[in-house]
Amino acid sequence: MLEKNKNLLDIKKLKVSFFTEEGEIRAVNNVNFSIPNGKIMAVVGESGCGKSVTAYSILRLIQKPGKIMDGEIIFHPADDKPLDILKLGEKSDELYKIRGGKISMIFQEPMTALSPVHTIGNQICEAILIHQDVTKIEARKNAADMLAKVGIPNAKNRLDHYPFEMSGGMRQRVVIAMAMVCHPQLLIADEPTTALDVTIQAQILKLMKDLQKDLNMSILLITHNLGVVAQVADEVAVMYLGRIVERSDVRTIMKNPRHPYTIGLLKSLPSLSMEKTELPSIKGSVPSLTDIPNGCPFHPRCPYYKPKVCDAGNPPDLNAVDDNHDVACFRTSQIQNEIAGKERCRL
Amino acid sequence: MNENIKNITSTPLLQVKGLCKYFPVFSKGFFKKQIGVVKASDNINFNLVTGETLGLVGESGSGKTTTGRAILRAITPTAGEVILNYKNELIDLTKISHKKLKQLRPFMQMIFQDPFSSLNPRMTVQDIIAEPLVIHKMAKGSVLEDRVIQIMKKVGLKPEHKSRYPHAFSGGQRQRIGIARALIMNPALIVCDEAVSALDVSVQAQVINLLSDLQQEFGLTYIFIAHDLSVVKHICDRVAVMYAGKIVELAKTNEIFENPLHPYTKALLSAIPSPDPDKPMNMNISGEVADPGNLPPGCAFAPRCEFCVQQCEQQIPKLKHLADDRYVACHRSWNVEDSP
Ligand SMILES: Nc1ncnc2c1ncn2[C@@H]1O[C@H](COP(=O)(O)OP(=O)(O)O)[C@@H](O)[C@H]1O
Ligand SMILES: Nc1ncnc2c1ncn2[C@@H]1O[C@H](COP(=O)(O)OP(=O)(O)O)[C@@H](O)[C@H]1O
């Protein structure tokens, strides 16, 4: 028996760059986090902060002009010994088995994962036949079962439909079914509900939560929506400019954030329970990755910024401030004192 | 909102009466035959007073954009009236000539969702902002230049960036360019179509604050289209909830949020994921967003409604006036209030 690791995946010192006319763009810069077994781990941050690039790296889907520069992605499969995904050969069997098998991925826009000219039945069967040793008839039956499981009414008849005959929400269900047919241990979901209406988003989030519990898999949920994070995630990492600035369990992040960026993000959410007043906002905008500020990358926008402390040298490390709570800020303890007593966050 | 401004005129700035926009639906294949209509915007009624912000919310395809465009006559309505109070003259926008319409254009502007695709990438920011004035021959030379700089400052853009191209700006800054372009015409009415929807939260808050400040300063009237209810709450005085081309509920903002009467409004509110993990969202809303091209015979929401009775499946509910500024289109709107 292999001893079961607490985490399914450990990402260590991941660095990914894009080489463009403007020079090297450090899209992911020294990212460390782990995805626990049987949990939903969310990576949240504003557009361009490196969420998708991080996710793509796990499946080695980074293409030119991008390059994984450094780091380890250690996968601990339930049924096999751990391996570093970044060390696998580009065309190796192991990588092939992981992609779409042990680890699968869904995207924001379901049509990117679906072919418009094939029936959904054929597409799901193909996914099954690549990774499983079953007959075509069995594959078709499995496909229908999976469609029913993801809540598609009349699943058997639906097999012969084309994606354009379905609504956006139904298509996303099909994509989830396709990702689930090989019983992945990790599902990577990149903004899976961003293109959906709010009532349909609720349905898809429930589906993902239910599947995660039933099959006891792990989910890496990538999103910019803090509400979605609060409602479904167990653990959260907050990204800014290619780095993780804060990481903890969902309750701590939402109720007791310690990084000024997380605090600012949560405050700037228009809330349903709030009076119509000036919305608190984070000043300025996210700088370009070609022009990352020295010291703490957040310092030009930070209300707690201190000259000479925050704006020089290397960026702050992600340090533990508590059990299972890491923050990358030079002034964590001073800030804690400064706002002690004051309402840190209106939640 | 600025109460002084509101009370100056007793006639509303805008009266929308029975406004409809239907699109033909054609058969697939080579000989396209018309086989029906999509009632994208169907019998829309509301008034808008100067300085007010009306929210238009609903899920995709509910007819928000169509309604906004039909009001400004960016598309020709199928039926109905849109009566604009233009300097104390009442003008039905649906009936006037194109020449007259062009004359009124500066008065009514639109701001779009995608700041990038709505800006010409080959024009400098200064030219983009100045363009509406140039087209309408309203200013030129140094007067024009001064006006552009003044507006850029107003919306929080740096005048020294005036010779840059749109790609050199972030999403939030591009939305500011879009706002500057609308504002330079000195409009009274602005339709903001998902104007902040594509922006990241930290920037979204800045743009919402900017829109509020500009409203205070210039007494602007907004129709604020959004699919995100929490954004609407922050900026609107009243909210109209749309479903499948119709307004299903219209009320003061706080009433919509504190005591929603239409089952769809309730569903929509309960489905918003709260950033507070202790306030669980409702994940049990069934069914799909209605397709306005293929509606059931009765209430469009009936197939998804937990309060649905037989009458709902047979008869389309009318928008009823319940109380002051409170309208609901639901056969059971008297009863839903008592429901759990
Ligand atoms: N194909 C590419 N070419 C150049 N730069 C890229 C490419 N893909 C991503 N990037 C850069 O990587 C950064 C992070 O991108 P991404 O991970 O997609 O952000 P997000 O957090 O929105 O998912 C972007 O800001 C962009 O500058
Ligand atoms: N030019 C058009 N031709 C045909 N149908 C249209 C056209 N524009 C919009 N529609 C249809 O009208 C309905 C309402 O669309 P729209 O006003 O864009 O909704 P919203 O802005 O609320 O998402 C949709 O079903 C859409 O498909």
Ligand code: SF4
């Ligand atoms: S290091 Fe300084 S600038 Fe960065 S978040 Fe902390 S206080 Fe703000």
Ligand SMILES: [Mg+2]
């Ligand atoms: Mg992304």
Ligand SMILES: [Mg+2]
């Ligand atoms: Mg629209």
